[in-house]
Amino acid sequence: MTAPVTVTHAAVGYEGRAVLRDVSLTVAAGEVVAVLGANGSGKSTLIRAVLGLVPLSSGSVALFGRPARRFRQWHRIGYVPQRLGASGGVPATVREVVAAGRLARRGVLRPPARADRTAVATALAAVGLADRTGDPVSTLSGGQQQRVLIARALAGEPDLLILDEPTAGVDAASQEAFAGALKEFVVGGGTVLLVAHELGPLRSLISRAVVVHAGGIAHDGPVPEPAGHHADPDHDHVHPHGPNEPAGLWSA
Numbered sequence: 001m002t003a004p005v006t007v008t009h010a011a012v013g014y015e016g017r018a019v020l021r022d023v024s025l026t027v028a029a030g031e032v033v034a035v036l037g038a039n040g041s042g043k044s045t046l047i048r049a050v051l052g053l054v055p056l057s058s059g060s061v062a063l064f065g066r067p068a069r070r071f072r073q074w075h076r077i078g079y080v081p082q083r084l085g086a087s088g089g090v091p092a093t094v095r096e097v098v099a100a101g102r103l104a105r106r107g108v109l110r111p112p113a114r115a116d117r118t119a120v121a122t123a124l125a126a127v128g129l130a131d132r133t134g135d136p137v138s139t140l141s142g143g144q145q146q147r148v149l150i151a152r153a154l155a156g157e158p159d160l161l162i163l164d165e166p167t168a169g170v171d172a173a174s175q176e177a178f179a180g181a182l183k184e185f186v187v188g189g190g191t192v193l194l195v196a197h198e199l200g201p202l203r204s205l206i207s208r209a210v211v212v213h214a215g216g217i218a219h220d221g222p223v224p225e226p227a228g229h230h231a232d233p234d235h236d237h238v239h240p241h242g243p244n245e246p247a248g249l250w251s252a
């Protein structure tokens with residue numbers, strides 16, 4: 001089967017400053033790939049480059065076998081950005097936000113309204129928020145809001161989910177709910193590319209870990225064991241990392 005994501009010798013920078021120098025990465029169908037690395041190493045930049053949200057200065061990206069530039073099947077990809085941010089007083093209900101995840105499908109396939117309603121209900125049940133559908137999103141906790149975003153991505157019935165730190169700062173119940181939803185998605189044949197600092201309950205679902213370091217991929221294989229003080233739950237993940245640090249680079 002065609003790989004959902006193929007990145008070949010990609011370089012990406014901002015304002016002339018290189019962040020990724022030479023990154024190659026393939027995510028095969030059915031894999032759950034975690035992108036790990038220190039703060040500022042370029043994890044988000046890598047997934048933004050995959051989605052075409054930042055331009056490559058060299059190299060290429062292919063999505064489902066098509067050069068990203070010519071890729072049109074965006075309904076096949078669900079993306080959850082790092083944060084919803086302040087809800088800005090928008091009085092949208094949980095159901096409305098999740099229903100927005102159907103828009104790309106509607107444009108392409110025009111499924112009947114009943115299919116939309118079923119997909120929204122299924123996605124909300126998957127993240128454990130079936131009882132909150134009519135509530136304004138602003139009344140939910142940060143972790144629950146993050147779950148709403150994941151449900152929005154799932155409602156589009158994508159083949160590939162791309163998630164940027166889906167569980168950062170999220171309460172334990174939401175992390176468990178998220179892990180359950182992700183497992184269901186993968187069992188159903190989905191592929192996942194996610195950025196994470198802490199894998200927590202996701203750990204057992206990850207089939208491969210990729211560590212971004214110094215503009216390249218420093219590790220591509222099994223999930224590295226947390227090393228030394230990084231394993232300490234109180235480790236705050238904000239200190240800078242030196243270039244000589246061992247590739248327990250699990251760090252951040």
Ligand SMILES: Nc1ncnc2c1ncn2[C@@H]1O[C@H](COP(=O)(O)OP(=O)(O)OP(=O)(O)O)[C@@H](O)[C@H]1O
Binds near residue numbers: 037038044252
């Ligand atoms: N839009 C932007 N313009 C300029 N510089 C940027 C931009 N976005 C990111 N950067 C810089 O690029 C580098 C990589 O950032 P990126 O967000 O990809 O790292 P990250 O590994 O995802 O970090 P974190 O773990 O903190 O989320 C950082 O030095 C960051 O300051």
